[in-house]
Amino acid sequence: MIKTEADIKNIVFQTGLKHIAIIMDGNRRWAKEHNLPSMLGHKKGVEALKTVLKACHKFGVKYLTVYAFSTENWKRTPEEVDFLMNLLADTIKNEINELDESGVVVNFIGDLTKLGENLRRILSDATERTKNNTGVNLQIAFNYGGRDEIVNAVKNIVNSGLSADKITEELISENLYTKNIPSPDLLIRTGGEKRISNFLLWQSAYSEIYVTDEFWPEFGEESLAKGIEDFEKRQRRYGK
Numbered sequence: 287m288i289k290t291e292a293d294i295k296n297i298v299f300q301t302g303l304k305h306i307a308i309i310m311d312g313n314r315r316w317a318k319e320h321n322l323p324s325m326l327g328h329k330k331g332v333e334a335l336k337t338v339l340k341a342c343h344k345f346g347v348k349y350l351t352v353y354a355f356s357t358e359n360w361k362r363t364p365e366e367v368d369f370l371m372n373l374l375a376d377t378i379k380n381e382i383n384e385l386d387e388s389g390v391v392v393n394f395i396g397d398l399t400k401l402g403e404n405l406r407r408i409l410s411d412a413t414e415r416t417k418n419n420t421g422v423n424l425q426i427a428f429n430y431g432g433r434d435e436i437v438n439a440v441k442n443i444v445n446s447g448l449s450a451d452k453i454t455e456e457l458i459s460e461n462l463y464t465k466n467i468p469s470p471d472l473l474i475r476t477g478g479e480k481r482i483s484n485f486l487l488w489q490s491a492y493s494e495i496y497v498t499d500e501f502w503p504e505f506g507e508e509s510l511a512k513g514i515e516d517f518e519k520r521q522r523r524y525g526k
Contacts, residue, residue, distance in 0.1 A: 291344060294511045297518045298346045305349035306342065306513075307470035307493070309485055310335070312477030312501030319501075325369050330503035332377050339390065341507040342422050345514065349423045349467055353485045357397070357431030374428060375405050378412050385412075389421025395463035396430030397438070423467060432487030435463055464489055472517045474510075476502040494520045 289297075297303070310331055317327030335352060342350045355370055378392075385392055392412045401409075409428075439461035443453060459465065469489040473482065478499040482490060496513045498505070 289511065289515060294345045294514055297514055301471075301518055303347060303471050303514065303517060305351065305468050305470045306347055306472045306474060306510075307351040307353075307486055307490065308338070309353045309473070309475040309483060310502040310505075311475060311479060311483075313503060315477065316501035316503045324366065327503060328370065328373055332373065334503050334505050336381070337506050338510055339422060339424060340388075341510045343388065343390075344507070345510070347422065347514075349425070349470075351395070351425040351427060351464070351467075351470060351486070353427045353430065353483070355396075355428045355430070356484060357429060357434050358484070360429075371402065371405055374426075375408050378408050382412050382415065385424075386416050386419065389419045390416060391419045391421065391423045392416045393423065393425045394428055395425050395435075396428045397434060398429065400429050425464065425467065427485070430463070430485070432482075432484045436488055458488070462488060469493065472496060472513060474498070474513050476500050476505050492522065492524050494522065 313327035313331040314324040315327075316330065317324045339350060354374065359370070360367060382392075392415075394409045394413065398406055398409065436458070439458050442461045443457060448457075464486070469491070470486060470493045473486070473490050473493040473495045475482070475495070475497045478497065480497055482495075486493075494517055496516050498509060498513070500509055
């Protein structure tokens with residue numbers, strides 16, 4: 287039986303589902319399947335993100351974290367890397383008014399020091415403008431890698447001068463890019479691949495994982511609802 291919007295909202299409430307993280311995979315494969323340039327696949331992926339963000343608001347999901355550009359993506363062609371940098375800048379500039387009016391809190395996680403000055407300013411302005419909003423918290427992982435994040439956290443702790451016996455799980459969590467948000471309850475990967483690709487390695491220790499064969503540009507509100515329905519069936523034990 288197809289569940290209604292009210293049914294999905296009830297699942298989110300009853301299960302305590304607060305945070306969904308998504309590995310947005312399949313833009314290029316979708317474009318190839320449709321005999322289109324890969325760049326158009328990335329543009330279509332932006333439309334999918336807008337749809338999913340609105341669905342999170344509709345269903346009552348408070349946090350959404352998406353994997354937009356990994357530390358490994360620098361290995362792609364310079365043309366594609368430049369396109370992705372410009373796509374992020376243009377998307378934020380074009381969408382920030384609507385995001386702000388919708389109450390979305392926008393944050394960026396990753397090593398942003400490697401990005402160009404203009405792009406860093408655009409991202410910083412978006413974060414500052416929306417920081418007091420009370421809607422969905424959107425984290426965009428850009429130049430992000432889970433291992434790199436953990437290494438960065440350890441360096442911060444070492445540089446603080448703390449002795450080894452003072453290091454705890456809580457302390458490491460407080461030094462991650464995601465220090466102010468809960469760990470993801472549900473980790474979704476589109477495109478059919480069954481791996482987490484260096485995404486939220488620490489935070490997803492007890493996340494439920496849902497993999498769909500749909501390419502990211504095809505993923506929409508109904509797709510998200512199916513992932514949430516699947517989450518309802520899980521028994522979360524946290525190692526117990």
